[in-house]
Amino acid sequence: MKTSIIIFPGSNCDNETERFLYAYTGVKPVRVWHKETTLPDVDLFVLPGGFSYGDYLRAGALANYSPILKELKKTNKKILGICNGFQILCEAGLLPGTLRINKTQEFICKPVTICRGYDKYIIPIAHAEGNYYHPYPADFTFGADGTAGVSIAYTYAEDVNGSVDFIAGIWHNNVLGMMPHPERAFESYHCSNDGFKVLDDFMEEKYKNENKI
Amino acid sequence: MLTLEEKQIIRTNLGRLPNPTEMHVFDAMWSEHCSYKSSKHWLKQLYTEGKHVISGPGENAGVIDIGDGDKLVFKIESHNHPSFIEPYQGAATGVGGIMRDIFTMGARPIANLNSLHFGSENDRRVIDGVVKGIADYGNCVGVPTVSSKCYFSDCYTENPLVNAMTVGYTNKEIFTSVPNKKGIIVYVGAKTGRDGIGGAIMASEEFTEGENKRPTVQVGDPFQEKLLLESSLELFETGTVIAAQDMGAAGILSSTSEVALKGHYGIELDLAEVPLREEGMEPWEILLSESQERMIFVLDEDKAKKQDVYKIFEKWDLDCFILGRLTDTNNYVVTVKDEIVCDIPLKVLEAPELIRATEDRSEKRKQYFYPPQIVADFDMTWIKEQYDSQVMGNTIKSFGNVAIVRIPNSTKAIAMTTAANPYYCNYNPQLGVKSIIRNCHANLDAIGSVPLAITNCLNFGNPENPEIMWEFTETIEGMREVCEELKFPVVSGNVSFYNETSGKSIIPTPVIGGVGLIDNYENINYNISRQ
Numbered sequence: 109m110k111t112s113i114i115i116f117p118g119s120n121c122d123n124e125t126e127r128f129l130y131a132y133t134g135v136k137p138v139r140v141w142h143k144e145t146t147l148p149d150v151d152l153f154v155l156p157g158g159f160s161y162g163d164y165l166r167a168g169a170l171a172n173y174s175p176i177l178k179e180l181k182k183t184n185k186k187i188l189g190i191c192n193g194f195q196i197l198c199e200a201g202l203l204p205g206t207l208r209i210n211k212t213q214e215f216i217c218k219p220v221t222i223c224r225g226y227d228k229y230i231i232p233i234a235h236a237e238g239n240y241y242h243p244y245p246a247d248f249t250f251g252a253d254g255t256a257g258v259s260i261a262y263t264y265a266e267d268v269n270g271s272v273d274f275i276a277g278i279w280h281n282n283v284l285g286m287m288p289h290p291e292r293a294f295e296s297y298h299c300s301n302d303g304f305k306v307l308d309d310f311m312e313e314k315y316k317n318e319n320k321i
Numbered sequence: 322m323l324t325l326e327e328k329q330i331i332r333t334n335l336g337r338l339p340n341p342t343e344m345h346v347f348d349a350m351w352s353e354h355c356s357y358k359s360s361k362h363w364l365k366q367l368y369t370e371g372k373h374v375i376s377g378p379g380e381n382a383g384v385i386d387i388g389d390g391d392k393l394v395f396k397i398e399s400h401n402h403p404s405f406i407e408p409y410q411g412a413a414t415g416v417g418g419i420m421r422d423i424f425t426m427g428a429r430p431i432a433n434l435n436s437l438h439f440g441s442e443n444d445r446r447v448i449d450g451v452v453k454g455i456a457d458y459g460n461c462v463g464v465p466t467v468s469s470k471c472y473f474s475d476c477y478t479e480n481p482l483v484n485a486m487t488v489g490y491t492n493k494e495i496f497t498s499v500p501n502k503k504g505i506i507v508y509v510g511a512k513t514g515r516d517g518i519g520g521a522i523m524a525s526e527e528f529t530e531g532e533n534k535r536p537t538v539q540v541g542d543p544f545q546e547k548l549l550l551e552s553s554l555e556l557f558e559t560g561t562v563i564a565a566q567d568m569g570a571a572g573i574l575s576s577t578s579e580v581a582l583k584g585h586y587g588i589e590l591d592l593a594e595v596p597l598r599e600e601g602m603e604p605w606e607i608l609l610s611e612s613q614e615r616m617i618f619v620l621d622e623d624k625a626k627k628q629d630v631y632k633i634f635e636k637w638d639l640d641c642f643i644l645g646r647l648t649d650t651n652n653y654v655v656t657v658k659d660e661i662v663c664d665i666p667l668k669v670l671e672a673p674e675l676i677r678a679t680e681d682r683s684e685k686r687k688q689y690f691y692p693p694q695i696v697a698d699f700d701m702t703w704i705k706e707q708y709d710s711q712v713m714g715n716t717i718k719s720f721g722n723v724a725i726v727r728i729p730n731s732t733k734a735i736a737m738t739t740a741a742n743p744y745y746c747n748y749n750p751q752l753g754v755k756s757i758i759r760n761c762h763a764n765l766d767a768i769g770s771v772p773l774a775i776t777n778c779l780n781f782g783n784p785e786n787p788e789i790m791w792e793f794t795e796t797i798e799g800m801r802e803v804c805e806e807l808k809f810p811v812v813s814g815n816v817s818f819y820n821e822t823s824g825k826s827i828i829p830t831p832v833i834g835g836v837g838l839i840d841n842y843e844n845i846n847y848n849i850s851r852q
Binding site for chain 1: 460461463542545638711715717730
């Protein structure tokens with residue numbers, strides 16, 4: 109499985125995301141600068157966490173105007189947005205809804221429990237704007253893969269930041285966005301190694317644990 | 322402000338009266354903050370050697386060797402005065418300044434630590450502002466804040482202390498601010514504005530109530546810092562850099578003069594092309610502006626042209642232009658277009674050392690006694706959760722007594738801690754500082770690391786008061802003795818005097834940051850909590 113990381117000015121989780129994808133696939137991810145206008149031939153694009161354009165205007169708002177986003181909107185390959193990546197995907201209209209400031213009005217960094225069906229993962233969050241909002245969350249299917257309309261991929265086990273229906277991640281067609289950081293949950297000293305399970309959920313059967321170290 | 326005697330010395334050495342621009346230049350360069358004139362003499366006595374020390378005090382930060390070509394760069398710095406005037410921006414720019422010191426030397430910051438001293442837990446204006454300032458800046462740049470310690474005492478009510486420490490890592494070449502050959506001086510980063518003018522002078526005076534000092538505080542932009550960090554590290558790889566220096570106190574002036582003084586060169590600057598945020602700035606304002614997120618590089622002119630290094634800054638959308646060049650004249654010359662506004666021999670620009678009077682106050686210590694204030698119900702979780710301690714994915718243990726961060730792509734890990742005990746230091750400065758350093762050493766030892774070196778941040782009151790100066794010299798004496806005994810060298814540091822408002826001074830508050838090495842993080846002899 110080949111992967112690629114899209115890097116914006118202000119992205120700051122690119123290095124650990126690279127290590128995370130390398131540990132999962134055994135292949136070094138291709139780093140793509142946001143000003144480029146062609147996409148490499150890979151199976152998964154990852155938009156890493158960080159503060160693209162310093163979160164000016166709104167988190168993710170300016171990254172939407174980067175040339176690479178035009179290409180991403182056309183591709184049918186899988187796209188995973190983590191934290192700031194999720195915010196960018198929402199701003200770009202690739203995913204519905206928006207991310208507001210946390211109900212505490214403050215940055216929150218801690219490991220949380222997220223749920224997918226009967227599965228529970230412990231994965232850290234670190235965000236100031238992760239309070240997901242959509243007016244009709246009842247229209248979303250629950251816990252499915254994104255093929256039959258918008259699906260709620262992950263929910264927090266408890267109310268962490270004020271998200272409607274405790275939503276932590278949204279999956280639609282080939283695009284998954286989530287606020288928790290799976291790339292901070294895979295090494296021996298991390299809070300868990302549940303990060304890989306996110307990729308297991310998202311990627312097709314044939315890629316699963318292919319070269320996992 | 323310059324004293325009458327200092328003005329007389331300047332006049333004699335210069336052989337003429339300085340012009341108004343030159344007066345501003347002397348005012349800033351001879352301030353305590355820039356010149357360390359009261360402490361320079363004493364700091365030379367510290368124990369700074371060790372076989373693993375690559376670069377000791379005097380540089381932007383200390384450098385130690387941790388084997389296999391890996392190097393650690395670290396320093397602790399205060400940003401006390403601005404944090405009282407404007408807590409949010411003061412603390413944010415403090416974090417920005419110390420991180421810039423680290424990557425100026427070619428190392429990527431891998432961990433931030435801080436030691437905060439407040440008046441009481443109810444002082445929400447200062448506490449909320451400082452914590453949010455540190456969090457917003459560190460989180461946005463993407464460097465984990467892995468340790469934060471809070472202390473409370475009445476004397477910090479109007480003199481809060483914000484001490485920030487950054488540890489950086491590199492396995493490549495280290496760059497210093499000492500040029501070993503001539504080159505062009507390139508200005509990189511944010512535009513120059515009127516913020517922070519006179520900041521160095523402000524930090525070298527006592528505060529009196531009711532004064533409006535807000536314009537002397539700088540405003541931080543962590544996004545610019547992130548761009549500057551990435552582009553600088555890219556530039557260092559090209560092999561065109563001769564020396565580098567970030568712009569801190571007294572901006573362009575102190576950074577350029579420091580490079581020239583250290584390399585024994587003269588310097589010629591042209592301010593005409595400096596990118597400005599507002600029109601009509603005077604030459605002295607441009608020289609002294611403390612606008613954040615700016616740096617100078619001394620580059621090899623031919624190589625830089627051949628490799629077209631300016632493309633790097635174009636990629637990162639940063640301003641970059643040639644500010645001047647190093648010369649053989651030994652003069653500090655500033656022009657605006659063709660008009661010379663400042664021409665001073667560099668030797669004259671360097672402030673003379675002061676050996677201030679000291680007076681033993683050990684007899685009087687009872688009346689100064691401050692009991693330690695333990696605030697049991699102060700919610701540290703609220704602070705910890707605001708700091709992104711996990712970014713970079715290398716944090717093994719955060720907060721608590723010692724923090725552990727792994728070296729990227731290696732089995733090595735670094736143990737880090739800050740230590741302070743102002744209550745003890747107030748009672749006996751010499752024994753107090755000894756206990757802090759021993760405590761720091763023991764903590765690093767206990768977690769299974771080899772203690773390597775320390776950095777110090779010395780916070781004191783007004784050095785013109787002989788009793789305060791006595792506290793300072795006693796602290797230095799204690800530090801020298803205990804470091805020598807433990808073979809625990811001081812590799813970098815910072816002195817903050819004039820922590821005094823309306824005649825009320827802080828108790829002596831040396832803060833020590835210690836670093837130790839763990840060979841293999843899998844073997845840490847410690848019950849690491851999963852949290």
